[in-house]
Amino acid sequence: MNAQEILKAAAAIQPEIQANRRELHKHPELGLDMVYTKPFVAGKLREMGYEPVDCGEGGLYVTVGGKKGGKCFLIRADMDALPVDEEADVDFKSENPGKMHACGHDTHTAMLLGAAKILKDAEDELEGTVKLMFQPGEETLQGAIAMVEAGVLDGVDAGMMIHAMTGMPMPKGMMVLLDGGSGMASCDQYKITVQGKGGHGAMPHLTIDPITAAAHIHVALAEIHSRELESTTFGVITSGMFHAGVAPNVIADVAEMEGTIRTGDPKVEEMLMTRVREIAETVAKAYRCEAKVEFVKHCPPMIADVAVTEAALSYMQELLGQGAQKMSTLTGSTKVAGGSEDFAFVSAKVPCTAMMLSMAGADSKYPQHHPKAVFEDDVLFHGSAAYAHVAMRWLADNK
Numbered sequence: 180m181n182a183q184e185i186l187k188a189a190a191a192i193q194p195e196i197q198a199n200r201r202e203l204h205k206h207p208e209l210g211l212d213m214v215y216t217k218p219f220v221a222g223k224l225r226e227m228g229y230e231p232v233d234c235g236e237g238g239l240y241v242t243v244g245g246k247k248g249g250k251c252f253l254i255r256a257d258m259d260a261l262p263v264d265e266e267a268d269v270d271f272k273s274e275n276p277g278k279m280h281a282c283g284h285d286t287h288t289a290m291l292l293g294a295a296k297i298l299k300d301a302e303d304e305l306e307g308t309v310k311l312m313f314q315p316g317e318e319t320l321q322g323a324i325a326m327v328e329a330g331v332l333d334g335v336d337a338g339m340m341i342h343a344m345t346g347m348p349m350p351k352g353m354m355v356l357l358d359g360g361s362g363m364a365s366c367d368q369y370k371i372t373v374q375g376k377g378g379h380g381a382m383p384h385l386t387i388d389p390i391t392a393a394a395h396i397h398v399a400l401a402e403i404h405s406r407e408l409e410s411t412t413f414g415v416i417t418s419g420m421f422h423a424g425v426a427p428n429v430i431a432d433v434a435e436m437e438g439t440i441r442t443g444d445p446k447v448e449e450m451l452m453t454r455v456r457e458i459a460e461t462v463a464k465a466y467r468c469e470a471k472v473e474f475v476k477h478c479p480p481m482i483a484d485v486a487v488t489e490a491a492l493s494y495m496q497e498l499l500g501q502g503a504q505k506m507s508t509l510t511g512s513t514k515v516a517g518g519s520e521d522f523a524f525v526s527a528k529v530p531c532t533a534m535m536l537s538m539a540g541a542d543s544k545y546p547q548h549h550p551k552a553v554f555e556d557d558v559l560f561h562g563s564a565a566y567a568h569v570a571m572r573w574l575a576d577n578k
């Protein structure tokens with residue numbers, strides 16, 4: 180099938196892709212807990228003639244092709260939602276209180292199911308194998324690593340992901356590829372526990388105040404960026420949580436801080452983690468406290484591969500013409516985005532490309548993760564066609 184035939188095949192199943200998306204949207208689930216979603220996806224895949232393989236907690240994959248030998252290309256969708264109460268004005272609203280597909284992962288899952296159908300129909304033509312990865316737990320950064328550790332990348336040579344976007348100034352249906360060499364930030368979440376000695380608020384000399392120590396740690400961490408990083412280097416340290424004390428006249432025993440470190444460079448990531456630890460421990464000591472520093476979550480930077488991205492851009496332009504663009508062409512910038520993406524655990528092992536599908540017009544008001552975010556799903560078939568076409572073309576070019 181050539182590009183236009185694939186786009187036509189995808190357009191023909193748009194109603195089915197949309198129906199699957201709306202069903203998934205009504206039943207959002209969090210983290211690795213895919214009790215509705217996983218059987219739904221596995222059932223749809225079985226109807227198409229696939230044999231789903233369980234992988235990691237809550238994940239599954241299927242493969243198609245391979246009859247002519249060749250390489251293996253992985254295409255991935257994430258399936259999890261967010262702990263957000265939906266306020267969007269849609270008639271397929273979340274039926275699970277406190278949970279919403281506010282990041283559009285329901286659209287990814289439906290688009291990959293659409294690609295599964297197109298690829299199954301074209302199976303005899305495939306010049307290699309396509310592996311379709313359905314992962315849970317992207318928002319919690321648990322899903323991809325669990326599947327990687329369970330062997331989802333065995334035999335995989337390259338890969339691709341799509342993320343739906345809303346609230347962005349791009350025409351609906353446009354596909355934007357992250358530039359090779361750039362991508363999404365790493366994420367390292369820290370927890371600092373500052374241990375003091377609590378007591379009476381009127382007798383501080385008999386206590387060791389952990390709030391004083393933690394406040395100095397907070398200020399010192401904020402100064403790393405301005406004093407220790409080159410001015411053009413992207414690195415963020417945010418302590419978003421700071422808790423201590425129970426009463427105005429009681430000196431607390433302990434103060435807790437939690438935060439996140441973001442950067443696009445693994446070396447900077449290591450340096451920032453080291454400095455957070457050193458500063459917290461030594462500043463606490465200066466104020467007679469003890470600080471325990473834990474890194475509770477980690478995701479490496481997700482960097483797009485130059486060669487796979489250049490190839491994918493040419494395939495996408497066969498499909499959508501000028502409706503597929505590199506991020507730098509649109510924004511004039513190749514900088515790393517501040518958000519994180521746990522597809523990084525895949526892109527760290529095999530060369531990958533990542534693209535964003537605009538699912539709202541330029542006038543869309545609410546961004547991803549917002550309770551009123553809306554993803555207009557009449558362009559889902561662009562995503563299904565993109566998954567199928569890029570996989571087929573890459574396999575044909577890399578026999």
Ligand SMILES: [Zn+2]
Nearest residue numbers: 282318547548
């Ligand atoms: Zn998200």
Ligand SMILES: [Zn+2]
Nearest residue numbers: 282284317342
């Ligand atoms: Zn997302």
